[in-house]
Amino acid sequence: MTKFLEHLYLLCSIFFAGSSQMIVRWQIKKIGPLPDALWDKIIIIIPFLFRPWVMLALLCTFFSAICWLITLTKFELSYAYPWTGLLYIYLLLGGVFIFGDSASFSKIIGTLIIIVGIYFITR
Numbered sequence: 001m002t003k004f005l006e007h008l009y010l011l012c013s014i015f016f017a018g019s020s021q022m023i024v025r026w027q028i029k030k031i032g033p034l035p036d037a038l039w040d041k042i043i044i045i046i047p048f049l050f051r052p053w054v055m056l057a058l059l060c061t062f063f064s065a066i067c068w069l070i071t072l073t074k075f076e077l078s079y080a081y082p083w084t085g086l087l088y089i090y091l092l093l094g095g096v097f098i099f100g101d102s103a104s105f106s107k108i109i110g111t112l113i114i115i116v117g118i119y120f121i122t123r
Contacts, residue, residue, distance in 0.1 A: 006074040009067045010083050016064035018090040022098060023057035029099075082121040085114045 031048060034041045048054060071080050089111055095101035 006071075009070045009074065010080060011086075013064045013067035013071055014084060014087050014090060016060040016067060018087050018094065020057040020060035020064065021091060022094045023053055023060065025095075025099065027051060027053050027057070079122055082118050085118050088114060 027048070031044060034044060049058075074080075092101075092103070092107060092111055096103045
């Protein structure tokens with residue numbers, strides 16, 4: 001198998017994990033703040049888990065895990081795990097462009113540091 005295809009499993013794991021988080025964020029914003037009482041939270045969260053979009057998010061998490069398992073058969077953990085830092089970048093971009101989150105100077109600098117770190121760690 002080519003190195004590209006081996007890395008594709010890794011990137012798919014990151015994509016599915018990030019997509020899952022963004023779907024959950026989108027859906028959880030629709031229900032608003034949760035009540036203080038634990039039982040009231042449970043009453044809201046249980047049906048929330050069965051929403052079609054949330055079920056898709058859970059499926060994405062499952063696919064992410066499958067891709068990660070395959071990734072670990074191709075690479076050493078010390079090589080593969082630093083790549084998961086791309087998940088932060090993916091979620092930062094999704095947060096800014098999809099949800100209107102802020103992109104402060106410190107977040108941008110931190111993101112650049114992550115990119116440089118991934119470059120050096122995976123060499």
